[in-house]
Amino acid sequence: MNIGVIGGGAWGSALAQSMASDGSAVTLWAREADVVAAINAQRQNPMFLPGIALNPHIRATDSLADLAGAPFLLAVAPAQFLGQLLGKLPEKNIPLILCSKGMEQGSGRLMCDVARDCGWTGTIAVLSGPSFAHEVAAGLPAAVTLAADTMAAAEALAALVARPALRPYASDDVIGAEIGGVIKNILAIACGVVEGAKLGQSARSALIARGFAEMTRYALARGARAETMTGLSGLGDLVLTCSSKSSRNFSLGFGLGEGALASDLLSNRSSVAEGAFSAPVLAADAAARGVDMPICCAVADLLAGRSDASAIIHALMRRPLTREALV
Numbered sequence: 001m002n003i004g005v006i007g008g009g010a011w012g013s014a015l016a017q018s019m020a021s022d023g024s025a026v027t028l029w030a031r032e033a034d035v036v037a038a039i040n041a042q043r044q045n046p047m048f049l050p051g052i053a054l055n056p057h058i059r060a061t062d063s064l065a066d067l068a069g070a071p072f073l074l075a076v077a078p079a080q081f082l083g084q085l086l087g088k089l090p091e092k093n094i095p096l097i098l099c100s101k102g103m104e105q106g107s108g109r110l111m112c113d114v115a116r117d118c119g120w121t122g123t124i125a126v127l128s129g130p131s132f133a134h135e136v137a138a139g140l141p142a143a144v145t146l147a148a149d150t151m152a153a154a155e156a157l158a159a160l161v162a163r164p165a166l167r168p169y170a171s172d173d174v175i176g177a178e179i180g181g182v183i184k185n186i187l188a189i190a191c192g193v194v195e196g197a198k199l200g201q202s203a204r205s206a207l208i209a210r211g212f213a214e215m216t217r218y219a220l221a222r223g224a225r226a227e228t229m230t231g232l233s234g235l236g237d238l239v240l241t242c243s244s245k246s247s248r249n250f251s252l253g254f255g256l257g258e259g260a261l262a263s264d265l266l267s268n269r270s271s272v273a274e275g276a277f278s279a280p281v282l283a284a285d286a287a288a289r290g291v292d293m294p295i296c297c298a299v300a301d302l303l304a305g306r307s308d309a310s311a312i313i314h315a316l317m318r319r320p321l322t323r324e325a326l327v
Contacts, residue, residue: 002027004070006085007100008035008060009271010048010133012076015099017137018166019074020055027067028060036060048271052137064088072160074099074127075115078272082111086118095123095157097146101181102274103281110178123153126174127161128181129232130240132247136166143167145233147177169232176228179219184238185249185275186282186296187211191242192253193302193309199257207295208242213325214293218282221291249275253299262303276303294319 001024005016008030016028030036038044039060043053064085067073072095077085079102086092098111109117115124129144136142146161146168148154154170161168171177190211194204215238216229228234241247245254252273255265266276283300286293298312307315 001025001071002069004067004073005029005076006064006067006073007076007078008032008039008045008048009076009078010045010137011099012074013039013045013049013052013054014131014133014137015074015076016058017052017055018139018163019161020057021139021163021165023057026055026058027070028058029064029067030060030062033062036062049133049137052134054137065090067091070094072097072157075111076100079103079111079274080105080272080277083114083118086115086120092119093121095125095153096120097125097127097157097161098178099127100274101128101178101185101278103182103278103285105277105281108281108285110175110182112174112178123148123157124174125154125157126177126181126233127168128177128237130236132240132244134246139165141165141167143169143232143236145169145171145177145228145231147171147174147228147233149174171228171231171233173225173228175222176219176224177233179222179224180215180229180234180237182274182278182282183211183215183218183296184234184241185273186279186299187215187238187275188241188247188249189253189256189273189275189279189299189303190295192245192247192250192255193257193299193313194253195250196254196257197309197313199313204242208238211242211295212238214291214295218286218289218291218293221289248273252276256302257309259309262305275299279303 005028076099079100125148131142146158151172158168279300283297
């Protein structure tokens with residue numbers, strides 16, 4: 001079995017490492033020629049996953065044609081480029097497991113919609129949950145949600161993806177799994193701002209709780225189930241991403257909280273903080289649906305330069321008092 005992975009960043013490399021841990025052959029597509037060369041010659045990805053010795057069963061390539069014949073694909077390319085890549089793939093009738101988390105700028109589409117609009121005819125699934133790339137690549141234990149349109153499809157794919165250190169839980173709530181992955185990145189930026197501005201752990205905990213309320217409101221408005229949001233792809237991923245500088249989104253927010261400009265921070269990054277792209281798209285969609293999401297909208301304003309961190313914190317703390325509720 002030669003598993004295909006699209007995306008040679010940290011998460012793509014980590015998932016390739018996990019898939020190869022049982023001796024499976026893995027073909028990893030990467031855009032960067034330096035990444036392909038380093039993986040094949042040195043068993044390393046120093047650009048995105050430094051310090052990890054990669055499994056010899058992983059072969060890197062810069063040709064999407066080399067993914068032909070894979071029994072399933074893990075799509076781990078940045079959300080804003082996923083549609084372009086899927087459109088170029090030679091086969092679209094095999095299972096596709098989407099591991100990118102975001103909403104497409106311009107269209108507002110979730111990744112499952114992107115795949116369908118590209119003409120994908122095979123099963124489309126979503127893998128999401130609390131998992132840092134460097135930990136998964138090192139073989140540390142992680143549990144994730146694997147969601148597909150039917151439970152039978154989700155369970156079949158979970159059996160293919162499961163490894164001794166990677167435990168997938170099956171779900172048939174695809175949109176819930178996707179939304180959790182989108183919103184947790186935006187809220188991680190907000191928590192990074194709190195940390196960078198030295199506002200304390202009490203403030204960060206409150207932000208996670210109220211951010212979870214926003215996540216749940218929006219998810220329910222899109223037809224997701226509340227229990228999905230309390231699971232690994234919702235609350236589980238939210239807590240992890242909002243708690244560590246290992247999160248690219250958290251570290252971006254940390255810089256903003258220290259007073260740096262979003263434009264400067266984003267231009268100096270080799271990896272993608274998906275929340276920065278998804279925040280304005282989500283804010284616009286939430287407004288159109290009448291869903292109140294003050295924290296996510298504040299992050300969008302901060303990233304766009306319409307306000308600074310101190311003004312946003314001031315405004316959030318002085319919103320009208322209300323009853324505590326998730327919806």
